[in-house]
Amino acid sequence: MIRAIIIDDEPAMQEVNSQLLSEYFPNIKLVGTADCIKTGINLIHKKKPDLVLLDIQLSDGSGFQLLQKLPSYNFKVVFITAFDSFAIKAIKFSAIDYILKPVNEIEFQQAIQRAIALIEKKEHTESQVNVLMDSFKKELQNKKLVLRTQNSMHIVDISDIHFCKSDNSYTTFYLDNNEKILVSKSLKDYEGILKEYGFFRPHQSFLVNLNHIKKVDKTDHGFLIMKNKKEIPISTRQKKNLIDLLDRL
Structure with a gap:
């Protein structure tokens, strides 16, 4: 059973993603939700998930900043975002999956299925995350x-x-x-x-x-x-x- 958590500061989005996981992915168990960087990090440490659905724009910062605060991790990330050309560009550069708000069910299923495949193959994605962070930092420096x-x-x-x-x-x-x-x-x-x-x-x-x-x-x-x-x-x-x-x- 794959353990998943959702980190999103919109309760409605938490509910939508929870329902879609339950409906289409019975092999994924949702073990918790959080709404900001602080509660998200605490939940990650407590539940040790395999998959994290992570909103880019949180109430106390960004999903990128949350990842930067973790010394190391081995879960797979699928980002959730409203249309943001910078954020999506950074994610595309790193070939990491994302779900666009408002959520399209087919795109949701495709993104989660790709994440499941990576989890099952035990494929490491550190290099992808490093590319993402480099892109994010450079964008901040030059913005x-x-x-x-x-x-x-x-x-x-x-x-x-x-x-x-x-x-x-x-x-x-x-x-x-x-x-x-x-x-x-x-x-x-x-x-x-x-x-x-x-x-x-x-x-x-x-x-x-x-x-x-x-x-x-x-x-x-x-x-x-x-x-x-x-x-x-x-x-x-x-x-x-x-x-x-x-x-x-």
């Missing part, structure tokens, strides 16, 4: 974002963004060398794009690059001190999530 203002189009390195600040339907980007760029899009428009690249929303008005945090002040409500010496508030609701996330870096 740029286009910011359109009223008069200009700015092309910025994501790594140069310290934080973003919301002002209703506008967002100000704070960059290296104290540069600021104001764009006429909401912070929510950028949160989904930047979350995959190490950004976190500690407060409804701010989105911060975790790589530019210098210090976390935990007194009272608490606030962040960035490397550019700016102070960012932390909401009570997000304080524990942020500290947990930083502990895992």
Whole structure:
């Protein structure tokens, strides 16, 4: 019996994939589900699965980051993703299977069947995963974002963004060398794009690059001190999530 787990932050997707496994693959036993990097890693250590259905975009980071936090593993991975050209390109470069949201039953069956074949042949996939991680890291290092203002189009390195600040339907980007760029899009428009690249929303008005945090002040409500010496508030609701996330870096 093949032991499988599902790591996805959408309960509906957990249910869909669980039902498809049960319907089409009676030789696969679902031994658990998780919804983030932390619970996913704990579940992997506890259940020691043969197969992991792993969502790329989790609430506290990416499925790629989850794999990077594991010192070693011998399970097979099938990624689950909404359409994301970068993620799919990285996966295709490594010839690792993925399931596209919304789930197509035939494609689901094909991806799982290929994973079963690898498990049964005891075929190692470390080299494929290494190619995937290299592609992922290179994409992060070189990733740029286009910011359109009223008069200009700015092309910025994501790594140069310290934080973003919301002002209703506008967002100000704070960059290296104290540069600021104001764009006429909401912070929510950028949160989904930047979350995959190490950004976190500690407060409804701010989105911060975790790589530019210098210090976390935990007194009272608490606030962040960035490397550019700016102070960012932390909401009570997000304080524990942020500290947990930083502990895992």
